[in-house]
Amino acid sequence: MRALVDDLRRDLPADRLLLDPDLVTGFVHDEAEWAPHGTPCVVVRPRTADEVQAVVLACVRHGVPLVARGAGTGLSGGANAIDGGVVLSTALMTEIREIDPVERLAVVQPGVVNDDLRAACAERDLWYPPDPASAPWSTIGGNVATNAGGICCAKYGVTRDYVLALEVVTGTGxxxxxxxxxxKGVAGYDLAGLMVGSEGTLGVVTEVTVRLRPRREPEHTVAGYFSSIVDAGRAVTAVGAAGLTPSALELIDRHCLSAVDRWKNMGLSADADVVLLGRTDAPGAAGEREVEAMLACFEGAGATWAARSTDQEEADALFAARRLAYPALERLGPVLTEDVCVPRAAVPEMLARIEKTAAESDTLIASIAHAGDGNLHPLLITPPGDEDARRRAQAAFDRIIADAIDLGGTVTGEHGVGLLKRDGLRAELGPVVLNLHRAVKDALDPHGILNPGKVFSRAPGAR
Incomplete structure (x- = not known):
């Protein structure tokens, strides 16, 4: 390791390296509860693609694993450090290099924060749609690594739908x-698309070119209160069956509402057990029709109250509660976050199974969801230090994954596989398809240095 560090000191400015254990500690894991992590020998914070290349080449020469890291907001352990390895942080790669209003694209370094890009685009009447709940802190590079989605992805798609081009350092340097x-362009394989969602196992992204949209119309919000989470799930199915494509369709259950109320005193849990929030940005008469149709779907599914919000401040507060749910629940104890995605028609059944799992495992499971595209986030909360509760929660976590696969779904919609979903990925893909993935990995990272042990790749030293 000393030889590796000497090489890095030779090839990089001195301020790019962090060796002080107290400073290194802040880079060893993401936000995934219970995902294991190691202690790296050094954290490197490059500013340029050439500096990233120098780091990768040094790791190749010395056979040392490399973990690329954005803001550390991930929830699967994908950015967790490996003992004796290198953590490459993109924290200093924050340049927005270009925003082109004619071509409607932006070129950014991977450390640019999502909301900073969105704000810069808004100044030019443009819009970058992917909006994960972590948008105020997460980076574009991290969003690319996990193919992040967000609240508006039911209508506008996820990160992969907006990545036009990437600059990448491969596992061979x-x-x-x-x-x-x-x-448009179909010359060759879609290698840029392959990189999106690969969680740092195929290359280190040094620049991202994303497509943009024109600034959209103001949204209209519809809120529905339900006494049953399954009824709210039926409303989601009804919206899809009616042929509607809302710009957002979000679910918040009573546990989340109560946690937000205790933290922010918003008064939401006094009125509802489950809240379903719909939005449309369709213009003019089309928007009015979509609002009325959504209301009819909510009421037909058993909403105890449903109405269009005429107060923009009130509407924004409801969506703010959705974004606050996760940090509010973290105040109660360790939160193990699920990220399964099922067909929209299966949402009611999946929600019912989650409730059954909570009861039978004696585990508090709160639910938020990007319900419009079937992406559910059951949040498993355990009392601090209660090992028996932790074991029950882990069993419930595995059971939820199995139920999602059984219903034709997937183990992760936007958080990535990382360390937490590796068993689920094997169950979802099967051995033949898993070997296809490994063949791609071996081709682009023949030395096995890029984020080993994550997703489906082998641990350091394994064959």
């Missing part, structure tokens, strides 16, 4: 450009 700036 080659600096390459993948994709293109043009609106």
């Amino acid at each position: 080659e600096l390459v450009r993948l994709g293109r700036r043009t609106a």
